[in-house]
Structure formats: structure tokens, C-alpha cells
Amino acid sequence: MPIIEVSKLAKDFNAGRAVLRALADVSFSVEEGQFVTLVGPSGCGKSTLLQILAGLIAATSGQVLIEGKRISAPMPDKIGMVFQDPTLLPWKTALANVEFPLDLRGVDRTLRRSRCSALLELVGLSEFADDYPHELSGGMRQRVAIARGLAQDPRLILMDEPFAALDEQTRTRMGHDLLDIWQKTGKTVFFITHSLTEAIYLSDVVLVMSPRPGRIIETIAIDFPRPRELDMIGSEAFGRIRNRIWHLIAEAQV
Amino acid sequence: MMRLHIVKALVIVAVVLAMWEAIVRFGVASQIILAAPSDIALAAVKDGGVFLRAFATTMIEIGAAILVASTLGIVVGVVVGSSHMLAAATAPFLSSIFAIPLIVLYPLLMAWLGIGPLSKIVFGVLSGFFPIALNTIDGVRAIEQRYFVFARSIGATSLQTYARIVFPLALPAVVSGLRVGTGLVVIGVVVTEMLASLGGIGFLISYHRTLFDTGHVYFGMMLALTMAVAVNIGITWLDRRLALWRMLEQAEG
Numbered sequence: 001m002p003i004i005e006v007s008k009l010a011k012d013f014n015a016g017r018a019v020l021r022a023l024a025d026v027s028f029s030v031e032e033g034q035f036v037t038l039v040g041p042s043g044c045g046k047s048t049l050l051q052i053l054a055g056l057i058a059a060t061s062g063q064v065l066i067e068g069k070r071i072s073a074p075m076p077d078k079i080g081m082v083f084q085d086p087t088l089l090p091w092k093t094a095l096a097n098v099e100f101p102l103d104l105r106g107v108d109r110t111l112r113r114s115r116c117s118a119l120l121e122l123v124g125l126s127e128f129a130d131d132y133p134h135e136l137s138g139g140m141r142q143r144v145a146i147a148r149g150l151a152q153d154p155r156l157i158l159m160d161e162p163f164a165a166l167d168e169q170t171r172t173r174m175g176h177d178l179l180d181i182w183q184k185t186g187k188t189v190f191f192i193t194h195s196l197t198e199a200i201y202l203s204d205v206v207l208v209m210s211p212r213p214g215r216i217i218e219t220i221a222i223d224f225p226r227p228r229e230l231d232m233i234g235s236e237a238f239g240r241i242r243n244r245i246w247h248l249i250a251e252a253q254v
Numbered sequence: 255m256m257r258l259h260i261v262k263a264l265v266i267v268a269v270v271l272a273m274w275e276a277i278v279r280f281g282v283a284s285q286i287i288l289a290a291p292s293d294i295a296l297a298a299v300k301d302g303g304v305f306l307r308a309f310a311t312t313m314i315e316i317g318a319a320i321l322v323a324s325t326l327g328i329v330v331g332v333v334v335g336s337s338h339m340l341a342a343a344t345a346p347f348l349s350s351i352f353a354i355p356l357i358v359l360y361p362l363l364m365a366w367l368g369i370g371p372l373s374k375i376v377f378g379v380l381s382g383f384f385p386i387a388l389n390t391i392d393g394v395r396a397i398e399q400r401y402f403v404f405a406r407s408i409g410a411t412s413l414q415t416y417a418r419i420v421f422p423l424a425l426p427a428v429v430s431g432l433r434v435g436t437g438l439v440v441i442g443v444v445v446t447e448m449l450a451s452l453g454g455i456g457f458l459i460s461y462h463r464t465l466f467d468t469g470h471v472y473f474g475m476m477l478a479l480t481m482a483v484a485v486n487i488g489i490t491w492l493d494r495r496l497a498l499w500r501m502l503e504q505a506e507g
Binding site: 056077105 | 403410
């Protein structure tokens with residue numbers, strides 16, 4: 001059974017008297033343990049799709065099954081989320097931020113402390129557990145957000161352009177480390193980006209979306225061996241896939 | 255070193271007091287306009303007990319009014335600030351009430367509630383409520399949408415969202431509302447005591463003024479100042495506890 005199953009999904013927004021169709025007939029599925037990335041031009045409805053998957057907003061028609069169950073509200077124990085902005089609570093330390101979702105659920109203090117310390121170690125921030133967000137760099141804050149997304153031990157992580165605000169070097173490094181985390185935890189990752197390089201480098205499967213109204217116009221399996229090396233980005237095979245996706249998006253835009 | 259500073263300060267204070275005393279004693283300024291330090295000290299010694307009781311009365315009124323005004327102001331502020339519609343409907347109304355001199359309502363309050371402490375407390379609440387509520391509304395409205403999305407994504411209940419995320423995020427704005435609001439509470443309570451009442455520092459100031467007991471009036475004024483300073487110290491302490499976090503807010507942009 002796929003962990004995400006989306007069929008014939010459509011989403012309309014009311015913009016005054018007009019109706020804006022954001023998503024039209026979106027169908028795809030994601031297998032457990034996969035790293036799947038959604039790419040597409042800005043404004044194509046990527047984030048809308050992600051919010052529907054998360055149960056944050058309702059679809060106009062069609063359905064989304066997460067672990068075989070229809071989603072209608074957020075399911076924090078099944079789905080962890082990481083946003084473009086880390087959205088940390090500024091008055092809490094890194095560790096307390098990771099613990100926050102468990103704290104709200106009333107998880108015992110010692111249990112959540114040991115679990116969350118382990119998560120901070122996983123994202124490489126053990127030494128910064130007692131630092132406040134303003135003492136951390138942008139990349140570190142996003143690592144805290146990733147650890148927090150894992151806190152409730154969901155099987156699925158949804159990531160909405162998590163590295164878009166970072167400088168290129170940090171971004172590359174974060175992608176590399178994310179793959180490491182993904183391999184260690186065995187989670188399923190559904191990732192949104194507008195960077196084709198990032199998408200190909202990270203993913204098992206890249207879903208290409210058309211401009212609004214968004215549809216999945218191509219599903220591309222990425223067969224490069226793992227663990228992946230950064231050198232691979234310069235290879236000819238990598239460039240071919242990149243060009244192919246680029247053309248798909250450019251043609252759809254006309 | 256330290257001791258020398260203290261000695262110097264004491265000398266300066268002594269000189270100022272002596273000059274002040276001399277100005278009054280040699281008739282440069284009338285004793286009705288300016289009380290000599292010795293008059294004030296005498297008032298304190300003679301009627302210290304009365305003033306102490308009045309001080310307690312006024313402090314209780316101020317404390318009660320601050321408690322109610324802050325609770326109401328913050329709760330109303332969070333609720334109104336969280337709703338687009340409520341904020342659009344009530345904010346102009348609230349700010350125009352804030353702009354009128356509330357003291358014009360006091361005769362009504364007196365008629366309804368009498369001239370005892372209750373009318374002072376209610377007037378104090380009225381004075382403090384609006385700036386606290388308005389600032390809280392602004393603070394809540396300034397919170398970015400992403401925090402609400404985050405709250406829902408981790409399954410926070412609405413009570414948890416408001417208590418654990420929204421309120422702390424709005425706190426810096428709430429504290430600046432408290433600074434203005436509590437100051438207005440002190441003013442409101444003391445002024446209404448001066449207008450008509452049975453006790454309190456404002457009452458004593460007003461009473462002794464009619465008797466031309468300038469020493470007593472000055473002593474009362476000093477006590478009223480002490481209250482204002484005490485309330486301000488409380489708010490500054492609260493503010494300081496939040497300083498770290500305001501710093502990081504700037505860091506986050």
C-alpha cells in the first residue's frame with residue numbers, strides 16, 4: 001500500500017467573484033520509504049498541494065489517502081512538517097523547540113527529553129541544545145525545525161522548500177545531510193522545491209507540475225546510485241535529466 | 255571609594271534640604287505654597303498612621319484595578335486580535351473611546367457605585383483597559399500566519415495555540431500596553447479619590463489642601479509618587495525579563 005495516494009485532486013479558490021483553479025486533476029502515489037520531490041514553476045500550486053496532503057486545507061474534489069486513510073485534518077502523529085521558514089519559538093531553546101509538539105501532547109518530560117536530544121544529535125546540533133534560535137545560523141535553525149518535524153515519530157515528512165532561504169553552500173550541505181537523516185530514519189519524504197538540481201540530487205522520484213492549474217505532467221524516476229556524491233551534479237547524465245525537466249516545464253508554460 | 259560617594263550624596267541632600275528649609279523659614283516663599291522639609295516630616299510623624307492606612311487603601315484600589323484591567327485587556331485583545339472581522343468591527347470603536355477623557359464618566363460611576371473604593375477601582379479599570387486591549391490587539395494582529403499553520407500542523411488545540419504560541423508572541427506589545435495602562439490606572443484612582451471619596455491618598459491630599467496644611471499635602475504627594483514609581487518598577491522588571499527575547503526578534507528579522 002502506498003503511503004500517499006492522491007487521485008483526481010482539484011482545488012479551487014474563490015477570488016472575489018471569480019473562481020481560481022489552483023489544482024486540476026492531480027494524481028500520483030508515493031511508496032513508503034521513498035524520497036519524492038515535486039517541482040514546478042512558482043505559483044503552480046505546489047504549496048497548496050502540500051497543505052492538502054497535510055490536512056491543513058480541504059480539496060475541492062478528489063481524494064488523498066495517507067497510510068490508506070482519508071485525510072481531513074492534520075495528523076501530527078502520522079505527518080511531520082518542515083516549512084520554508086523554520087518558525088521556531090524565539091523564547092525556547094533548540095531542545096525545547098524540538099520538544100514542543102510532544103510537550104503539547106503531554107508526553108512525559110524525561111521521555112521527551114531523551115527522544116529529542118537524540119533527534120538533535122541526528123541533525124548534528126547536540127552542542128547547541130541550550131541555544132536560543134537567535135543564537136543559531138539559518139541552516140542550524142532549519143535543522144532544529146527538521147528535528148522538530150521528526151519529534152512525533154511520523155512515517156511521513158512533508159517539506160515545503162525548506163532550504164530556499166539559505167545560501168547555496170549551506171543549502172547543498174543541508175541537502176546532503178538530509179539524505180543522511182532520511183537513510184538513517186527510513187522515513188518517507190515528500191519534498192517541494194523549485195531547484196531542479198536539488199530535486200534530482202535528493203530524490204528517488206521527481207514529479208513535474210505544470211503551471212496553474214497545476215497537474216502532474218511527468219513522473220521521472222531518478223536511478224543514480226546511493227549514497228549520492230555531490231560530483232554527480234556535474235555529470236552528463238545528471239544534466240540530461242535536468243534539461244528534460246526544464247523543457248517539460250518551459251513547454252507547459254506556453 | 256563607595257563610601258565617599260555615599261558621603262558626598264548625603265552632603266548634597268543635606269545642603270538642598272537646608273536651603274529649602276531656609277527659603278521657607280526666612281519667608282522667601284509662603285508656607286502655604288511651599289512646605290518646609292520640617293513641615294513634611296512633622297506631618298509624617300503626626301499623622302503617619304492615617305497616611306499609612308490611606309496608602310494601603312489606594313494601593314489596594316490600584317492593585318485591584320490593574321489586575322482586572324490587565325486580565326480583561328489581554329483577554330479581549332487576544333480574542334479581538336485573532337479575528338479579522340472582530341478587529342475590523344471593534345478596533346476603531348475602541349480607539350475612539352480611548353481618545354475621549356474618561357473622567358467625564360466619573361459622575362455617573364459615582365451615582366451608580368457610590369463614593370467608596372468600588373467607583374475608584376471601576377474608573378481605574380476603565381482608564382487602564384483601553385491601552386492594554388489596543389496594544390494586545392496590535393500585537394496579535396502582527397503575528398505571521400506561518401505560526402498558525404505551524405500550530406495546526408502539530409495538532410495544537412486552540413487553547414494551546416493561544417496560550418503557548420499567540421500570547422507569548424504578542425507579549426512585547428502587551429507589556430508596552432501595560433506600561434501605559436498601569437500608569438493610567440494610578441492616575442485614575444488618585445484623581446477620583448481627590449474628586450470625591452472617603453479615604454485614600456487622593457482624599458487626604460484634597461482634604462488637607464482645603465485646610466491649608468501644606469506639609470500634609472506634600473507628604474501625600476510624595477506617597478502618590480512612590481506608588482507611581484512602584485508600579486513602574488514592576489513593569490520594568492517584567493520588561494527586563496523579556497529583553498532577551500526582544501533582541502532575538504530583531505535577529506530573526
